[in-house]
Amino acid sequence: MGQERWYKGSLHAHTTESDGDYPPEKVAEWHRNHGYDWLVLSDHNLLTRLKKHLSTPLMVPGEEVTVNLEGQEKAVYVNSVGISKVVQPVDGGDVLGTLQKNVSAVLEAGGMASLCAPYFRPGFDHESLKKVTGYRFIEVFNAHPLNVHGDPRTFSYEGIWDAILSSGQLVYGTATDDTHNYKDYGADKANPGRAWVMTRGVALTEKTILESLYRGDFYSSTGVVLNDIEITNSSISVEIKPGLMQNFVTTFIGSEGRELNQQSGHKATYKIQGGEGYVRARVDSSVGSRAWIQPVIVK
Ligand SMILES: [Zn+2]
Numbered sequence: 001m002g003q004e005r006w007y008k009g010s011l012h013a014h015t016t017e018s019d020g021d022y023p024p025e026k027v028a029e030w031h032r033n034h035g036y037d038w039l040v041l042s043d044h045n046l047l048t049r050l051k052k053h054l055s056t057p058l059m060v061p062g063e064e065v066t067v068n069l070e071g072q073e074k075a076v077y078v079n080s081v082g083i084s085k086v087v088q089p090v091d092g093g094d095v096l097g098t099l100q101k102n103v104s105a106v107l108e109a110g111g112m113a114s115l116c117a118p119y120f121r122p123g124f125d126h127e128s129l130k131k132v133t134g135y136r137f138i139e140v141f142n143a144h145p146l147n148v149h150g151d152p153r154t155f156s157y158e159g160i161w162d163a164i165l166s167s168g169q170l171v172y173g174t175a176t177d178d179t180h181n182y183k184d185y186g187a188d189k190a191n192p193g194r195a196w197v198m199t200r201g202v203a204l205t206e207k208t209i210l211e212s213l214y215r216g217d218f219y220s221s222t223g224v225v226l227n228d229i230e231i232t233n234s235s236i237s238v239e240i241k242p243g244l245m246q247n248f249v250t251t252f253i254g255s256e257g258r259e260l261n262q263q264s265g266h267k268a269t270y271k272i273q274g275g276e277g278y279v280r281a282r283v284d285s286s287v288g289s290r291a292w293i294q295p296v297i298v299k
Pocket of ligand 1: 012015042064178
C-alpha cells in the first residue's frame with residue numbers, strides 16, 4: 001500500500017448549469033489552476049457532468065437539492081456527494097419535513113447528504129435540526145457572503161454543530177465556498193478559493209475521497225494547512241504546517257461545546273480522559289484562517 005497523503009477538494013460549487021457565472025469546464029479549470037485535486041459541481045437540482053474527462057480535478061458527482069416552499073422566503077437546501085443519479089427534489093410540506101425527505105432521497109441515490117448553511121433561518125435552530133437524521137455533514141463554514149456569519153440572533157454554525165453532536169448524532173463539519181461568481185471578485189461575491197476540505201488517501205480516486213469523507217478522516221479549512229492528524233484510543237494529535245508570520249492556537253472541544261484544552265504552537269496533543277462525549281479540535285491562525293478537525297466519540 002502506498003503512502004497516504006492529503007487531497008484538496010471543493011464540495012460546493014455552482015456553474016452556468018444553474019446560477020453560477022462560469023460554465024462547468026471553466027469552473028473545473030479554475031480549480032485545477034489553484035491546486036485542487038477534486039471537485040463537486042453542486043448545481044441546483046442537476047447532476048452536472050463535464051463533456052470531457054479530466055485527470056485533475058477529479059470530478060465527484062453531487063447536486064444541491066433545492067426546494068422552494070410556498071410562503072417561504074428562502075429555499076430549503078440539501079447538498080449531496082457521491083450520488084449515482086440525479087435526486088428529484090421533494091416538497092415535504094414544511095422546512096423540517098422537506099429537509100428530512102431530501103436527506104432520505106440523497107441516501108436512496110447512493111450519496112451522502114450535507115445540511116448547507118442556508119439551513120440557518122430565523123426561528124430554525126439546533127433544536128429543529130436535531131430532529132433531522134441520516135445526514136453526514138453540516139457546513140460549519142460557508143463562504144457565500146450571505147452565510148459567513150450566520151444569523152447573529154441565534155447560535156453560531158459551530159454552536160449548532162456542537163448541539164447536534166451533543167445530542168448523540170455524529171456529523172462532520174465541512175467548509176465550502178458555495179461558489180457562484182468567477183468573473184468579479186469582492187467581499188459581496190461568492191468567489192472560489194476561500195474554504196475547502198482536505199481528504200486523506202493512498203491515491204486520488206472517487207472511492208478514496210468518498211471513504212475519507214464517510215469516516216471523517218478529513219479536515220476543513222479556510223487557510224490553515226495540517227501536516228498530520230493522529231487519533232488513537234488515548235489521544236488526538238495535530239501537526240500544523242508553519243505559515244509565514246503566523247501563530248497558531250489549537251482548541252480541543254467536547255460535549256456541549258465545552259473547551260477542554262488549548263495549546264499554542266505547531267503541535268498539539270490532547271490526552272483523552274474518558275467521558276468527554278466527543279472530542280473535536282479547531283486550529284486558529286493569527287491571520288484569521290482556521291481548520292476544523294472532525295469529532296471522535298468518547299464514551
Ligand atoms: Zn449552493
